[in-house]
Amino acid sequence: xxxxxxxxxxxxxxxxxxxxxxxxxxxxxxxxxxxxxxxxxxxxxxxxxxxxxxxxxxxxxxxxxxxxxxxxxxxxxxxxxxxxxxxxxxxxxxxxxxxxxxxxxxxxxxxxxxxxxxxxxxxxxxxxxxxxxxxxxxxxxxxxxxxxxxxxxxxxxxxxxxxxxxxxxxxxxxxxxxxxxxxxxxxxxxxxxxxxxxxxxxxxxxxxxxxxxxxxxxxxxxxxxxxxxxxxxxxxxxxxxxxxxxxxxxxxxxxxxxxxxxxxxxxxxxxxxxxxxxxxxxxxxxxxxxxxxxxxxxxxxxxxxxxxxxxxxxxxxxxxxxxxxxxxxxxxxxxxxxxxxxxxxxxxxxxxxxxxxxxxxxxxxxxxxxxxxxxxxxxxxxxxxxx
Numbered sequence: 001x002x003x004x005x006x007x008x009x010x011x012x013x014x015x016x017x018x019x020x021x022x023x024x025x026x027x028x029x030x031x032x033x034x035x036x037x038x039x040x041x042x043x044x045x046x047x048x049x050x051x052x053x054x055x056x057x058x059x060x061x062x063x064x065x066x067x068x069x070x071x072x073x074x075x076x077x078x079x080x081x082x083x084x085x086x087x088x089x090x091x092x093x094x095x096x097x098x099x100x101x102x103x104x105x106x107x108x109x110x111x112x113x114x115x116x117x118x119x120x121x122x123x124x125x126x127x128x129x130x131x132x133x134x135x136x137x138x139x140x141x142x143x144x145x146x147x148x149x150x151x152x153x154x155x156x157x158x159x160x161x162x163x164x165x166x167x168x169x170x171x172x173x174x175x176x177x178x179x180x181x182x183x184x185x186x187x188x189x190x191x192x193x194x195x196x197x198x199x200x201x202x203x204x205x206x207x208x209x210x211x212x213x214x215x216x217x218x219x220x221x222x223x224x225x226x227x228x229x230x231x232x233x234x235x236x237x238x239x240x241x242x243x244x245x246x247x248x249x250x251x252x253x254x255x256x257x258x259x260x261x262x263x264x265x266x267x268x269x270x271x272x273x274x275x276x277x278x279x280x281x282x283x284x285x286x287x288x289x290x291x292x293x294x295x296x297x298x299x300x301x302x303x304x305x306x307x308x309x310x311x312x313x314x315x316x317x318x319x320x321x322x323x324x325x326x327x328x329x330x331x332x333x334x335x336x337x338x339x340x341x342x343x344x345x346x347x348x349x350x351x352x353x354x355x356x357x358x359x360x361x362x363x364x365x366x367x368x369x370x371x372x373x374x375x376x377x378x379x380x381x382x383x384x385x386x387x
Contacts, residue, residue, distance in 0.1 A: 011037035012321050014148060016163055017156030018042050020065075020124075021284030021301035023131035025154055027078045028309040030140040034321060037144045038135065040157070062182045062260045063124040064208055064220035066092070066195075071302040072120055080127075080134050087211040088126035090218075091117040093193035099200075121195070121208045121220060152322035153280040154308075156301075161286040164272060169282070173270030173289065178202075179230035180292055183262045184210070185219040185245075189254025192216075196253055202226055205248055213259040221245075222292055224267060234264050267291055271338065276327040283308065288338045300338055307333050 015026045018040035030036045067075075075081040081089075095118055097106040110118045135141055147153075155163050164171065191209035198205045203225040210218035225233065233241060238258045245256045270289045275282050284301030308330050312321055319326060 009035060011035045011142070011148065011150045012152065013037070014039060014150035014153045015156060016040060016147065016153060017158065017161075017284070017286070018132075019156065019158060019284070020128055020131060020298060021305060022154070022156035023128070023135055024074065024078065024080075024302060025156060025283060025305045025308070026141050027080070027131070027134055027138055028074070028305050029312065029321075030138050031078065032309070032313055033140065034312070036141045037148055037150060038141055039144050039147055042132065042135075042143050061125040061128075062184055062220075062263050064182075064210060064222075065122045065124055065127060065298045066208060066296075067120045067122055067302075068296075068299050069119075070306065071299050074302055074306050075127075078134065080130050083130040083133060084122060084126050087215065088123035090121045090209050090211050091193050092119045092121060092195045092209060093117055095195045095197070097197045097199065117193075119195075121210055123210065123212070150322070151279065151320040152327075155280060155282045155286045156284045157286050159268075159270070159285040159289045161282075164282060164286055167277065167280065169272050169274065169277075171270050171272045173268045175266060175268045176224075176291065177227055178224050178267045179227055179264045180267055181221070181223040181225065181230055181233055181262055181264045183221045183258060184213060184260035185221050186214055186257045186259045187217050187219055187254040190216045191219060191253075196249070198248065203229070203248075207249070207253050218259070219253070219256070223248075224292065227266075230264050234262055275331045275334075276324075278324070279322040281308070281327050281330065287334075303337060304330075304334055 012034045013026075013029050014037045015022050015029075016039050018038060022038070022040065026036045026038045072081060075084075093110045095108040097108075098104065108118055110116060135143075155161055157163055159171075159173075185207070191207075193209055195209060196207045203223065205224075206222045208220040208222070210220050212218045223233070233244060236244070241262070242256055242258060249256070268289055269291060272282050272287050275287055283304040285297065287304065288300060290297055290300065311326055311330050311333075315321075315323070315326055
């Protein structure tokens with residue numbers, strides 16, 4: 001890909017946004033031979049170094065993504081998956097979800113569902129570096145400094161998209177009064193590919209297996225807590241924070257030590273309306289935002305890309321990429337999936353944050369009941385995998 005220039009030939013598709021979803025969309029559509037212009041920050045230096053620095057405790061990005069089978073298949077088809085360093089992607093073989101009564105447990109097993117893995121946990125920094133590297137050498141993609149006219153403009157600028165706001169699109173977003181705290185941890189106990197999650201009023205804590213900062217002993221933390229509690233946790237010393245983690249997990253995940261700085265961001269649920277207009281389409285977080293408790297945010301965005309790429313590949317030769325019928329078709333096909341995921345994540349959060357004793361008993365009994373119904377667990381597992 002040439003350096004940022006004024007576009008030489010009018011593109012067929014303009015992608016605004018250079019996060020994981022925007023970069024994947026540019027690659028997927030360029031692979032079809034479409035001329036793609038990519039507009040947004042693009043760190044060429046970072047693109048030439050796909051391997052994250054796993055030796056320092058200071059990282060630019062401490063997030064990790066949980067990717068389902070469909071997302072991995074998309075990245076693999078674009079020759080990106082194998083470019084992610086092995087220590088930056090880890091298989092989840094088992095998952096254990098605990099309620100807030102100390103005894104209720106829901107467990108999922110890849111082996112029990114006849115699967116190679118339940119999901120992959122991927123370092124966010126390494127994934128985006130691999131995507132940038134692929135874009136850097138992709139034909140048909142040109143990085144531009146300012147927007148240009150195109151048949152189709154994809155808005156992949158994230159949940160705070162300025163272009164979406166300028167178009168007058170309404171983003172019905174409701175804050176949860178919570179923040180997600182992310183960090184990397186090192187544990188004394190090998191994770192063995194086990195993802196752990198604790199649902200307790202009023203917080204949700206997840207420990208996701210990673211092969212760094214130490215092979216088989218790394219974890220990605222995602223801890224969703226009320227705003228005031230988040231401010232307290234972020235302001236604590238490392239030692240005090242580790243003590244809070246030990247109390248929250250009961251020591252079942254081993255002795256936990258911080259291996260990075262902590263980061264926090266506010267949580268909300270939202271969906272843009274409309275999702276498309278004359279020559280433009282919203283994808284990824286610009287179109288929909290969900291609570292991270294199910295780890296499906298990026299999967300929804302990559303599913304947007306998969307759907308759009310298929311629709312454009314199957315279009316009649318006389319239809320342009322920005323044809324309103326194609327955009328309407330994409331919006332219809334994605335509506336059920338994104339709405340359902342929003343309902344599921346919001347419903348789970350409301351259920352597990354409700355202070356009522358009888359609701360607490362109901363949700364904990366529900367965990368135990370589902371755990372004793374293997375067919376139900378298999379259905380839930382395959383739905384989460386994007387099958």
